[in-house]
Amino acid sequence: MRSIEARENMVSTGMSDQISPLAPKSYPDMPEIDGVRIATAEAGIKYKGRTDLLLMLFDEATSVAGVFTTSKCPSAPVDFCRQNLKSGTARALVVNSGNANAFTGRRGIETVEQTAKAVSDVTGCGTDEVFIASTGVIGEPLDASRFMHLFADMTKTATGTRWNDAGRAIMTTDTYPKYATRTVSLGGHVVTINGISKGAGMIAPDMATMLSFVATDAAISADVLQALLTRHVGGTFNAVTVDSDTSTSDTLILFATGASAKRGAKTITSIDDADLAGFDAALGEVMKSLALQVVRDGEGARKQIEVTVKGGQSDVSAKRIALAIANSPLVKTAVAGEDANWGRVVMAVGKAGEPAERDLLSIYFGDIRVAHEGLRDPAYSEEATSAYMKGEDIAITVELGLGEGKATVWTCDLTKEYVAINGDYRS
């Protein structure tokens, strides 16, 4: 484990000047993934004195799956990745920070095509095996000539040991890099899953978006990989919200190099393969850890909020209500103020538009039931609740009493710092 770096160091690298109080106390030493090589570079796209370019190279026969933003105005790289995903194989990933290459029209598409061509020229892979993600300012042209010339040297020097560097190169307004790793047995062979992510607001054109890249040396076919990713994304990356704003660039890609097959492991080709159970759970843990690290780095965040809704008419209905609570500015400011303001939770339940009956509602802060059957709980203790609200992790639970639907989502509080970070003059 490495200890978290000093704030002074963060400042010097152009990142946010204050590490989130919710940052992990230490980072994992990320192991190698057989079949993955990594290089980073300082291309100087926007930031100075820090890396802003990541090249990840994959051995042949690496399968790939992805999930992307639902935005109707996605960035050029998102369009490109969606297209390339059809082949099911990947040989390279290029990520730059500092410019999102979003809303850049025809030029943005050219930049993506030039980037893929440059990687193809250097590595010999097809342009349809290159995946690209960009994060940073929206609407500014991104000139591929700023970094294309670096790929040759990066390809030569890439090694399997640079996962921690990779996590840093993709940061924007993040106050800390985000890593997760698990080792698990798959059909009797040990495989590793590594992941990195970045994001601090759901989007902020000058800065943040949500990107995550996960790789494993397991041998899993692309269709199974996609099924696994889709299974877990709903309860992880699609269950976190900082400000309800959806990026044009959100990208989550999962690579499986299949290197374990060289060690004798079989290739998993069915989502129903019983051997998958442990891997499936470990992948879910990696994704949840990465998603929660994004929330805990939410712009201006001082507290993590977990919202659980039970007893909904369906899981989908419960999730809509949970998100209405998690996205409510009034709920989020109340938590920032350490105020167990359950009236605002009632409000958010009501505005979700989903089935709910006022007089059946129960609301908990932590284990404390503050409201029951449409009334303040008779046993409600302002003192106990106030003490609970001073904590760093706040759990709000709503019981609707209608059915079996259940969902949990995570967010952070809304502080003056959020407004300061996002309301400062664009320079």
Add this chain to the structure above:
Amino acid sequence: MRSIEARENMVSTGMSDQISPLAPKSYPDMPEIDGVRIATAEAGIKYKGRTDLLLMLFDEATSVAGVFTTSKCPSAPVDFCRQNLKSGTARALVVNSGNANAFTGRRGIETVEQTAKAVSDVTGCGTDEVFIASTGVIGEPLDASRFMHLFADMTKTATGTRWNDAGRAIMTTDTYPKYATRTVSLGGHVVTINGISKGAGMIAPDMATMLSFVATDAAISADVLQALLTRHVGGTFNAVTVDSDTSTSDTLILFATGASAKRGAKTITSIDDADLAGFDAALGEVMKSLALQVVRDGEGARKQIEVTVKGGQSDVSAKRIALAIANSPLVKTAVAGEDANWGRVVMAVGKAGEPAERDLLSIYFGDIRVAHEGLRDPAYSEEATSAYMKGEDIAITVELGLGEGKATVWTCDLTKEYVAINGDYRS
């Protein structure tokens, strides 16, 4: 016109301690409405040293229409009003501030019934002709005995001249009272429309909600009144948002005393009556003025934002996109920071989920086209745009280029003061 009262005076009455910079420079002297008598009182429900109870009495045969919150957890008064609206006639309106009587279970219903009974006892009207609205804290029982005894005296002293007092009695976190009045000819007879409103956040259990009451001496049947109200609410009260949070108590009621009929005016019984045109327009103006005054008193607001979306696939689609922009924390903080951050507008268009094509989008701040056909406008001037953003009223226009759908909504910027107002410890 009265000049706006001094900040010192506001403090002493328990209201917010700083008048919104977007407050009107003066208030209209509200004329009498023939058939309406008004009294206010200090019931001491929560506030001290200010009025917190309004009783409005209407002559016989007053017709009534109403629109209420879409919340699935409405307050007891909202349920009561919805029920009473069926009769189509009104004799009294009771409004209290300081306690919303929301999420108060069976007791809340009893309070409403006791209130209506007390008014009925004093005035002789039916309880189904009494309309009630409450605004303030959610989840605290509201004891009707705190104010019921005041109705007898209020009924005796009520006069037609107290509209300005009425506007003050219903305030919560509002930093100024909200009035609008118009005089218009209806079928050759002059009639008056008066309105008051309150609201500063869409909801805030300790404080705000949106209430508005409009009265006229025109003679218009209840069904026509309801059609008029419904016609205008979409482009006025349902086109403003402060924080996307919907109150449990939002209430808009329109009363028509019909007193003009005594002066020889005919009673309007058809929405298609050509004589209605002028009245219809004037009613829309009153409602728009009241709704915009709510936005301009938005908690922490420093700027008004008008968002217009054109070229949508339909009006409904355009309005959804406009609201996605108006509710985006990132757009609202950018305006607070006087940053023409059109990338965030693109983001909000994309997240709305409505048909939109990135490469057809044009975006304007005021008259300045900042983006065109999926790119920054070649003629974009940072200097001119920055100068525009320093203004108090910011207009954002998006052209989707898809169809004829069009909508305009209004909001305010998101400032640190919003967080401070809503994040302070509940005392």
